[in-house]
Amino acid sequence: MKRGFVVTGFLLSWLPWVGICAAQAGPNNTALALAKTIAIVGGKLLTITHGTIENGVVVMSGGKIVAVGAAASTKVPAGAQVFDAKGMTVYPGLFDAETHLGLTEVASDANSNDLAEPSDEIMPHMHVSDAFHAETVHIPVARLNGITNAIIAPASQDSVAGQDAAIQLYGRDRDAMLLGRDIALAMNFEGSVRRKANYEGPSKFPTTRMGLAAQIRQVFLDAQTYAVEQEGAAKPDHKGPQPKRDLKLEALLPYIKGEKPVVLSAYESYEVEVAMGIAKEFNLKVILNHVTHAQDILDEIASYHVPVIVGPIYDAPRPDERYDAVYSLPAELRKRGVKIAFSSLGGSGDVRNLPYAAGYAVAYGLPYDEALKAITLNPAEMFGLADSLGSLDVGKTANVVVANGDPLDVRTSVKQVFIDGEAVPMVSRQTQLRDQYMPLTEKK
Amino acid sequence: MFAIASVQRGCRKLIAASTLISPLSLLLAQMSESAPPADIVIKNATVMTVTHGTIEHGSVWLHNGKIAGTGTSVDAPTSAIVVDGTGKYVTPGIIDPHSHSALGDDVNEATSPVTPSMMMIDAFDNSDMALYHALAGGVTTELLLHGSANMIGGQAVVIKNKFGFSRDAMLFPNAPRSIKFASGENPKRVYGRRNELPSTRMGNFEVMRQAFEDAKAYMASWDAYNAKVAKGDKDAVAPKKDLKLEALADVLRGKLYVQIHCYRADEFLTEEAIAKEYGYKIRAFHHALEMYKVGDKIAPTGTGIATFADWWGFKDEAWDAIPWNAVMSMREGVRVALKSDSNDYVRRLNQEAGKMIHYGGATEEEALKMITLNAAWIIGVDDRVGSLDTGKDADVVIWNTDPLSTYARAEKVYIDGDLFFDSLLQGLGTTHFHGVMHEAGFSGSDDEEGDGQ
Numbered sequence: 072m073k074r075g076f077v078v079t080g081f082l083l084s085w086l087p088w089v090g091i092c093a094a095q096a097g098p099n100n101t102a103l104a105l106a107k108t109i110a111i112v113g114g115k116l117l118t119i120t121h122g123t124i125e126n127g128v129v130v131m132s133g134g135k136i137v138a139v140g141a142a143a144s145t146k147v148p149a150g151a152q153v154f155d156a157k158g159m160t161v162y163p164g165l166f167d168a169e170t171h172l173g174l175t176e177v178a179s180d181a182n183s184n185d186l187a188e189p190s191d192e193i194m195p196h197m198h199v200s201d202a203f204h205a206e207t208v209h210i211p212v213a214r215l216n217g218i219t220n221a222i223i224a225p226a227s228q229d230s231v232a233g234q235d236a237a238i239q240l241y242g243r244d245r246d247a248m249l250l251g252r253d254i255a256l257a258m259n260f261e262g263s264v265r266r267k268a269n270y271e272g273p274s275k276f277p278t279t280r281m282g283l284a285a286q287i288r289q290v291f292l293d294a295q296t297y298a299v300e301q302e303g304a305a306k307p308d309h310k311g312p313q314p315k316r317d318l319k320l321e322a323l324l325p326y327i328k329g330e331k332p333v334v335l336s337a338y339e340s341y342e343v344e345v346a347m348g349i350a351k352e353f354n355l356k357v358i359l360n361h362v363t364h365a366q367d368i369l370d371e372i373a374s375y376h377v378p379v380i381v382g383p384i385y386d387a388p389r390p391d392e393r394y395d396a397v398y399s400l401p402a403e404l405r406k407r408g409v410k411i412a413f414s415s416l417g418g419s420g421d422v423r424n425l426p427y428a429a430g431y432a433v434a435y436g437l438p439y440d441e442a443l444k445a446i447t448l449n450p451a452e453m454f455g456l457a458d459s460l461g462s463l464d465v466g467k468t469a470n471v472v473v474a475n476g477d478p479l480d481v482r483t484s485v486k487q488v489f490i491d492g493e494a495v496p497m498v499s500r501q502t503q504l505r506d507q508y509m510p511l512t513e514k515k
Numbered sequence: 516m517f518a519i520a521s522v523q524r525g526c527r528k529l530i531a532a533s534t535l536i537s538p539l540s541l542l543l544a545q546m547s548e549s550a551p552p553a554d555i556v557i558k559n560a561t562v563m564t565v566t567h568g569t570i571e572h573g574s575v576w577l578h579n580g581k582i583a584g585t586g587t588s589v590d591a592p593t594s595a596i597v598v599d600g601t602g603k604y605v606t607p608g609i610i611d612p613h614s615h616s617a618l619g620d621d622v623n624e625a626t627s628p629v630t631p632s633m634m635m636i637d638a639f640d641n642s643d644m645a646l647y648h649a650l651a652g653g654v655t656t657e658l659l660l661h662g663s664a665n666m667i668g669g670q671a672v673v674i675k676n677k678f679g680f681s682r683d684a685m686l687f688p689n690a691p692r693s694i695k696f697a698s699g700e701n702p703k704r705v706y707g708r709r710n711e712l713p714s715t716r717m718g719n720f721e722v723m724r725q726a727f728e729d730a731k732a733y734m735a736s737w738d739a740y741n742a743k744v745a746k747g748d749k750d751a752v753a754p755k756k757d758l759k760l761e762a763l764a765d766v767l768r769g770k771l772y773v774q775i776h777c778y779r780a781d782e783f784l785t786e787e788a789i790a791k792e793y794g795y796k797i798r799a800f801h802h803a804l805e806m807y808k809v810g811d812k813i814a815p816t817g818t819g820i821a822t823f824a825d826w827w828g829f830k831d832e833a834w835d836a837i838p839w840n841a842v843m844s845m846r847e848g849v850r851v852a853l854k855s856d857s858n859d860y861v862r863r864l865n866q867e868a869g870k871m872i873h874y875g876g877a878t879e880e881e882a883l884k885m886i887t888l889n890a891a892w893i894i895g896v897d898d899r900v901g902s903l904d905t906g907k908d909a910d911v912v913i914w915n916t917d918p919l920s921t922y923a924r925a926e927k928v929y930i931d932g933d934l935f936f937d938s939l940l941q942g943l944g945t946t947h948f949h950g951v952m953h954e955a956g957f958s959g960s961d962d963e964e965g966d967g968q
Contacts, residue, residue: 176828177830178828178830179830385859385862387648388644388648389954390644390951390954393943394647394862394943394944421827423825424825427921430921431863434915434921434922434923480921482869482870483873501836504835505837508807508843510810510811510843510846
């Protein structure tokens, strides 16, 4: 009995804290408010799909956008909570096409990292949704800069690294934040995947790009055979034992059937060409990733008619290249009609800086509207989520950002983020530290 | 940082750049030995002086490598070359007070926690492409530091980014000497995993104290010898000259600016206490991501900081980093500079400064000061560079738009009145560089030890 009292006392002493944390910050949990109608009024709307509306109105209800238009012609429903956005810029939540959110906390601390499974190069049955840590401190930090959606991908240590998930950067728990598990296959055809000897151990197959390519071909052939066996076994007239399920090969089936996209990473021109050759052999539906040093085959890349996640545009050029050879890559691809998206990976990998990469591409020739699209609608389209994300359109999920200026400019501050039509507390572990240590002269 | 390291692939390469250089830039390259024009006037630009406000439709006059005047008009001779600055912005050259560029993979002599006689100039490679990239980002002066593997690292070299000039011609003349110290996770990790001292923060600081005790004993032995000589003692035997102890003695004599890699609030306090105990001044804490917690205690010491704009979370001692650190520390009276510690970020320090307007509401002038005058102070060259003031070196950048915006590109970069980069030129845009560039096998970051880990 004594022990019971102790436990009860302990729990009671913590209850007020739990309440305060949930109300003030809580890493990702929502407030318990019921769905209500909110109207963002008076801001400059960057709609993505139908231009810019000065002095516009966005009405959100039941987690969806229910009206978008000019103030003069868009009715604010009676009883709606009005958010005054006069002088502000209003735009759809930003979408990061490749992150490690929830797979890593402190980069240098192995215990907090679930980035990749390097024991083998072919790991399509690794589902990042199984490792996604929804309570990561990184999510509120990114969210406060207007990032509302992201793809989570494994790190690029394996040639077939696993399957990506799509998330919303707010929600009561992991399941509420996962918009889609296994929505794409992460593949890497690049020299760094080779298993050359290093401080971690001796060489093993594959130590060359031909080894990588042969290995990838073999597993896709195996998956094709597996598909035939499984289909045969499923027929009513099948006789004999059921074939054993192989999770690795089974994971590849939606991809060899072209049902889901493969995010195919390659840096060099010849890597892009070899990888695209393999993709063609197996009818893969490709999203190219990086193509950082493929400036000499941009026309060829355009002829593939596949979308491209660019950069990071902060990758260093080659010593024989002009300083802006990579900065200008988004503009050069777009000029050739390629649909592009940006990701925050590379550089410091800080998700909150996604819009600045898009802005920097504008400095090097990418049209502004295309840059904005490349962090909203384009990635949503690439991953099959454009029905609900990527623009200020009626019927889409009410992920809306209000900022005091141009979203692509480093000087701009996000004032409020709405996710699922709800005003997200503008609090992160970092704002808490800031407020805790605010110089006395600044405290009101 | 770790992510950057993974991006940098491949070993050092020598690649001929000449194939991409246009005839025009070849011609300019051949002119590289000739003296720059005596007078240049940049006219009708938005001139951000850093020290005396921003001048709309202003002019900057460069004369014999120095700034000869700024204002709505200047008294330049009619023979001056006129550069139309209509719609452009002009700032002093950007200064990076924490760089490991152009040091190949020789950043860390990670074989002993005390290596003060290492001279970074001995590793300086003036054809490293990182210098070109920094130049194209408007960076004109850099402090090239030893890495952070050792509690007491090596002595820095200060360069002007005159890419295409010889090694000697790139050195910042008569710049003060700086020495790199470190603390926290890096030294304890490097030596701890070899089961050597230090493997803890208490080990770290004790290694440092012992080094200074050794230096004091060394100085005393020389003092005793010199006293004997002064008394005419013919039998006095000179102590052995020891490069390592000489360098430490120079720290105690105040001849070296002490630049300390340090993240955590408690460690700033310990470092200041040790500096006080042994009688030297700390010039700046580098990284300094927790300065916002103790800015009120550090401000009175006069120690500055060279910090990241918004890096965080990449290791335990960066876990409490917040992007308001720079502005909050500044408001507490600490002199704040931003720095790159990266071959990547050195290319856009102007944008990192722009973030300070977002995080904490710095004014444009305060933000610009963090990558110019305050950075110059940390290096000890603020009397020569870091602002557009008459008599200072003519290190000047012309930008296409407000340099603190995302959309800014450096269009022209002058160093000592000489044009070193012009983005309008075909090819590389360099005016003095011709030949081959080296690709460093290193990201330019502190956290790589370069010890074959």
